[in-house]
Amino acid sequence: MRAFRNFTGLVAPLDKNNVDTDQIIPKQFLKAVVRTGLGAGLFFSWRFGADGAEIPDFVLNQARYRGASILVAGANFGCGSSREHAVWALDDYGFRAVIAPSFADIFRNNCLKNGFLPVALEASVVRRIMDGAIEREGYRLAIDLEGQVVADEHGLRESFGIEPFYKQRLLEGLDDIGLTLAHSKEIEAYERAHPSPYPTP
Amino acid sequence: MTAKTLFEKIWDEHVVYQESGQPTLLYIDLHLIHEVTSPQAFEGLRTAGRKVRAPERTFGTLDHNVPTTDRTLPISDPESAAQVEAMQRNCPEFGIPLFALGAREQGIVHVIGPELGLTQPGMTIVCGDSHTSTHGAFGALAFGVGTSEVEHVLATQCLWQVKPKTLEIWVEGRLGPGVTAKDLILGIIGKIKTDGATGHAIEYRGPTISALSMEERMTVCNMSIEAGARAGMVSPDEKTVDYLRGRRYAPQGAAFERAAQRWLSFGTDPGARFDSSHRFQAEQFAPQVTWGTNPAMVVEVTGKVPDPKTMPDEASRAAAARALEYMGLTAGTPITEVKVDRVFIGSCTNSRLSDLKAAAAVARGRNVARGVHAMVVPGSQQVKAEAEALGLDRIFKEAGFEWRESGCSMCLGMNPDILKPQERCASTSNRNFEGRQGPGGRTHLVSPAMAAAAAVEGHFVDLRELDVKPLG
Numbered sequence: 001m002r003a004f005r006n007f008t009g010l011v012a013p014l015d016k017n018n019v020d021t022d023q024i025i026p027k028q029f030l031k032a033v034v035r036t037g038l039g040a041g042l043f044f045s046w047r048f049g050a051d052g053a054e055i056p057d058f059v060l061n062q063a064r065y066r067g068a069s070i071l072v073a074g075a076n077f078g079c080g081s082s083r084e085h086a087v088w089a090l091d092d093y094g095f096r097a098v099i100a101p102s103f104a105d106i107f108r109n110n111c112l113k114n115g116f117l118p119v120a121l122e123a124s125v126v127r128r129i130m131d132g133a134i135e136r137e138g139y140r141l142a143i144d145l146e147g148q149v150v151a152d153e154h155g156l157r158e159s160f161g162i163e164p165f166y167k168q169r170l171l172e173g174l175d176d177i178g179l180t181l182a183h184s185k186e187i188e189a190y191e192r193a194h195p196s197p198y199p200t201p
Numbered sequence: 202m203t204a205k206t207l208f209e210k211i212w213d214e215h216v217v218y219q220e221s222g223q224p225t226l227l228y229i230d231l232h233l234i235h236e237v238t239s240p241q242a243f244e245g246l247r248t249a250g251r252k253v254r255a256p257e258r259t260f261g262t263l264d265h266n267v268p269t270t271d272r273t274l275p276i277s278d279p280e281s282a283a284q285v286e287a288m289q290r291n292c293p294e295f296g297i298p299l300f301a302l303g304a305r306e307q308g309i310v311h312v313i314g315p316e317l318g319l320t321q322p323g324m325t326i327v328c329g330d331s332h333t334s335t336h337g338a339f340g341a342l343a344f345g346v347g348t349s350e351v352e353h354v355l356a357t358q359c360l361w362q363v364k365p366k367t368l369e370i371w372v373e374g375r376l377g378p379g380v381t382a383k384d385l386i387l388g389i390i391g392k393i394k395t396d397g398a399t400g401h402a403i404e405y406r407g408p409t410i411s412a413l414s415m416e417e418r419m420t421v422c423n424m425s426i427e428a429g430a431r432a433g434m435v436s437p438d439e440k441t442v443d444y445l446r447g448r449r450y451a452p453q454g455a456a457f458e459r460a461a462q463r464w465l466s467f468g469t470d471p472g473a474r475f476d477s478s479h480r481f482q483a484e485q486f487a488p489q490v491t492w493g494t495n496p497a498m499v500v501e502v503t504g505k506v507p508d509p510k511t512m513p514d515e516a517s518r519a520a521a522a523r524a525l526e527y528m529g530l531t532a533g534t535p536i537t538e539v540k541v542d543r544v545f546i547g548s549c550t551n552s553r554l555s556d557l558k559a560a561a562a563v564a565r566g567r568n569v570a571r572g573v574h575a576m577v578v579p580g581s582q583q584v585k586a587e588a589e590a591l592g593l594d595r596i597f598k599e600a601g602f603e604w605r606e607s608g609c610s611m612c613l614g615m616n617p618d619i620l621k622p623q624e625r626c627a628s629t630s631n632r633n634f635e636g637r638q639g640p641g642g643r644t645h646l647v648s649p650a651m652a653a654a655a656a657v658e659g660h661f662v663d664l665r666e667l668d669v670k671p672l673g
Contacts, residue, residue, distance in 0.1 A: 016523075017516050018395055018495055022634040027615045031266065031280035033240035033287050035348075045636045050622065074516065076396040079429060079495075080634060081613075082331040083238065084347035105365075105399060105431050106331060106345055113349035163363060165223050176349070177251070180357040183226060186218045187254075187359055190228050196257045197230065197321060197460075198450050 002115035003173030007096050008142040009069030012059050013133040017074035021107060024078065024086040038085055039092030060093075064137050072099045072129045077118075078107025087114050097143055099150065101126050112166045115173060117143065119150060125158050132156070145170060204470035207436045208367050208402045211342040211467060215325050217359055224361040230324040231258055232354050233310045234297070236288040237265040237615065238329030242352035243291040255358040256296035260319060263288060263302055264309045266615040269578050269605035272302050281616065295355070308581020308607040311335040311549035315419065316583055318448025322437035322464035327354055332549045332631065334425040338418035339445075340437035340467050342402065345426065365431040368401040369475035372409035374483035379665040381559070382417035383551060383629070383648035385409070386424045387489040391499040393479060398430035401476070404469060405435050409483040415444040416553045423550045424631050427496040436468035490536050490661055491633045491646040493524035498633070500536060502651065502663045508532035527635055528643050529623060536661050539645070543626040544575035544656040545638070546602075546649050548612035551629035552580030554587050556649040560629075561593040562672050563653035563664070569601035570659030576603040576618070578610040591672070602656065614639045627655035 029041030046058050054061045060068070071090065077100040078086060087110045090098065097117040111118040121129075132152060133139045142151050145167060151157040162170075169176065180187075205213075218226035232255075234242075239261070246253070253259060266281040268274075276282040285302070292299035300306040306313055311332055314320040322340035327333060329351040336343035350360055376385060390397070403425050405418070413421065418435045425433025435441075442461045445451045452460045487501040498521070500507065509521035509532065525532060530539065546552070546560050557579060569575045577597050579585035585607055588594060594604045611618040612630035614637070620626055622641025629652050630637075633644040647655065654664045 017520060020495070020632075020634045022613075022632065022637050026636055026640070027613050030237050030615060031278075031284055033284060034244070035241050045640055050641070076399070076429065079395055080331065080426075080632060082329060082345040082347055084241075084329075084349060087347070102396060102399065104396070104429055106347060110347035110349065113347065163224070165361070176361065177249070177353055177356045180226065180353065180359055180361070183218050183359075186226070187228070187357065190217045191255075191358075194228065194230075196255065197324075197452070198257055198319070 001113065001169070001173045001175060004096070004115050004117050004145055004170040006142070006144050006146070008140060009096065010065070010067055011070045011072055011129065011133040011139050011141050012065040012068035013130045014059055014071055014073040015130055018076045018079055019073055020080035021078055021083050021086040022080055025083060025089040029089070030083060030085055035088050036092060038089035039094065042089040042093040067094065069094050070097050070099065070141050070143070071095050072126060072133055075101040075123065077103050079104040082106045084110045087111050087116050091116050099126060099129060112170065113176065115170060117145065117170065119143065119160050121150065121158055121160055128156060204473040206367055206469045206473045206475060207340055207404055207434055207467055208342060211323055211325060212364060214323070224363045226359050227325060227362045229327050229354050229358055229360060231319055231326040233314055233326070233328040234259065234261045234351065235265055235310050235328070235330065236263050236284045238348050239291065239351055240284060240287045241348050242355055243295065245352045246295070246355055251356045253295040253297060253355045258358065259297045259355065261288060261292045261297050261299040262307060262310050262313055265609045265613065267302060267608045268616050269608050269610045269618060272606050278617070305582050308583065309549045309552065309609055311423065312552060312580030312584065315339065315415070316448070316581055318445050318451030321445065321451065322441055323467040327360065331426045332423050334430065334433045335419050335423040335549055337422040337425065337432050337434035338415060339441055340434060340464065342432055342434065344432045365400055365402045366476040368398055368403045368430070369478040370403055370405050371407040371478060371480045372405065372483055373407045374409055376409065376483045376486065379488055379650065380486050381648040381650065382413055382420040384486050384489045385483070386421045387491065387496065387499050387646060388486040389481060390424065390428050390496050391489070393428050394497045395427060395495050396429040398425065398428040401430055402432040402434065403430045404475070405433065406469070410435055411438065414555060415440055416555045419553070420550055424496065427631060437464045438468065488648060488651050488664055490651070492528065492530060492536070493521065494527055494633055494635050496631065496633060496646060498524055499646070502536050502661060504536055506530045506532055506534045506536065537663060538660060540625065540660040541573060541627045541655050542624045543620060544573060544652050545578070545611040545626055545628040545630065546576070546652050547578030547580065547610050548630035549580065549609070550631045551649050552578060552584065554584050556629065557584070557588050557593050558591070558672050560649040560653035561596045562669050563650050563667065564600040564602060564657065565596045565672070567600055567657040569656045573656055573659055575601065575656040576605055576611070578605045579607050581607045600657065611638050613637060627652045627661065
């Protein structure tokens with residue numbers, strides 16, 4: 001997995017609660033058999049009209065947010081389907097982190113498996129960042145995972161929580177499966193005590 | 202001994218490795234896979250030269266993108282065909298049984314798991330699909346995972362999990378006539394909202410839940426994810442045991458009786474504590490219809506499209522206004538005046554035999570309204586065969602419904618079954634997100650009987666006003 005340590009980038013504001021994974025990456029993009037190239041489908045129905053042309057109002061289509069790499073959004077971001085394609089699409093488009101007051105569980109898990117940082121902050125802090133991104137052209141944030149701090153150039157400095165286990169994996173870009181297989185003895189012991197309940201084929 | 206919840210008993214029994222302050226390495230008893238969220242996982246295994254650790258605990262089906270029309274024809278969409286082919290290559294290569302197109306076991310993953318007796322009480326069950334919570338109806342801890350976790354389970358049969366909190370949803374009283382398990386869960390989500398259970402495993406409890414059939418419990422548990430829950434479960438009881446007796450992958454003979462005793466021991470102990478609790482009275486729920494673009498945007502069929510101005514805060518006012526615009530609805534319109542173009546009866550929420558019987562009871566002797574296109578998609582080939590044995594296919598076809606082959610179909614529209622832009626659909630599925638059933642499509646979630654009633658009337662109707670006799 002790619003490591004995540006420090007990151008500074010342009011912030012794009014998506015001022016909505018309950019952004020579901022069907023919006024992040026619609027079903028027509030789930031037919032891929034690879035993890036790459038999904039950025040083209042990110043927020044597809046919000047980015048493009050029926051004629052295929054960009055919808056100019058949509059935040060990611062505005063010139064000032066081109067090249068944004070941090071998305072700030074409302075509560076319960078990533079709710080709905082378990083599709084990891086949502087994270088692959090955000091990542092492929094160029095985002096490295098999402099900031100929101102809260103995340104849906106499966107989406108958050110999927111982020112943590114892809115070196116993609118979900119930063120949960122108090123709703124009032126998210127509001128400040130959202131307003132910063134709306135009001136100040138070129139508004140950037142620095143995210144320091146080691147210090148667990150998000151900061152801007154205008155005095156905002158807020159710490160965020162993350163489980164030490166996931167933080168370490170992100171910082172080092174560790175492969176989950178490799179780590180788990182280091183516990184093969186425990187898994188074998190468990191399996192000896194709990195044989196498969198199904199008839200062997 | 203301390204009183205424990207169903208969740209705690211299953212969790213504790215599946216701990217493989219635990220360090221203080223760290224996530225738990227949890228053993229997974231059953232891994233269900235399908236064609237859409239598994240190809241990248243198999244590719245990962247291949248690249249790393251890894252095997253599937255427990256192919257005997259892994260089962261595959263084709264459901265998400267498969268056509269529901271004539272199965273003897275090739276799949277016309279090349280991308281769907283490629284995903285199906287990948288599955289048909291990956292499963293044998295890694296020693297995993299696959300219920301492919303044409304197999305009598307094929308069907309929606311959350312329908313066939315229980316139907317084949319794969320789903321059993323006390324198990325941990327995962328699948329790369331958020332509606333895996335369905336299996337919790339059997340007193341299993343079942344949850345959806347992403348593709349990286351699918352790969353992790355394939356390689357290790359384990360998952361690192363942070364222990365969720367427990368949430369009790371207690372329901373007592375009697376559901377009124379025409380009020381189904383679907384109405385109950387939609388009503389509950391309407392009250393606790395789409396993130397009301399985030400970070401929690403729900404256990405549905407109380408006399409109303411005990412009185413539900415296994416299929417009704419599956420409908421309730423299925424939609425737990427729509428409240429943000431990690432899992433939804435019901436303590437196993439005699440109904441659970443009776444359902445599993447004689448199923449193909451359930452233990453047989455004396456082994457079954459021993460298993461049944463063990464299964465029943467997983468039930469939540471009297472006096473066990475939950476981290477939080479909600480209590481509901483069954484009589485408070487009427488048939489439900491969603492009006493917006495998430496499942497919590499729901500009203501009773503006797504109600505009206507709500508006015509965004511009446512919402513409590515700016516964010517919900519904006520979300521409601523956007524939802525009404527997307528749905529093409531005007532605040533204040535009675536729900537029963539909302540006309541439908543399409544009707545979809547199916548999905549892992551409502552495509553089991555009892556669902557089809559409820560819809561057929563409404564369809565019998567009636568006709569699909571002019572201008573409405575209605576289809577019934579059984580959850581599995583077994584459900585289809587059982588329904589046909591009861592003559593339900595004939596009732597539906599005579600009334601003007603299409604009768605299809607099994608799959609996820611228009612619940613998520615990955616196959617050709619999709620809405621056109623602005624088409625309005627009464628759907629028995631689980632999500633009414635923007636574009637869920639097709640770009641620009643407008644989805645209203647309802648129970649199977651309510652969907653059938655909308656099909657024959659051409660608009661939403663209070664089912665309780667129709668003269669419906671249950672099928673024998």
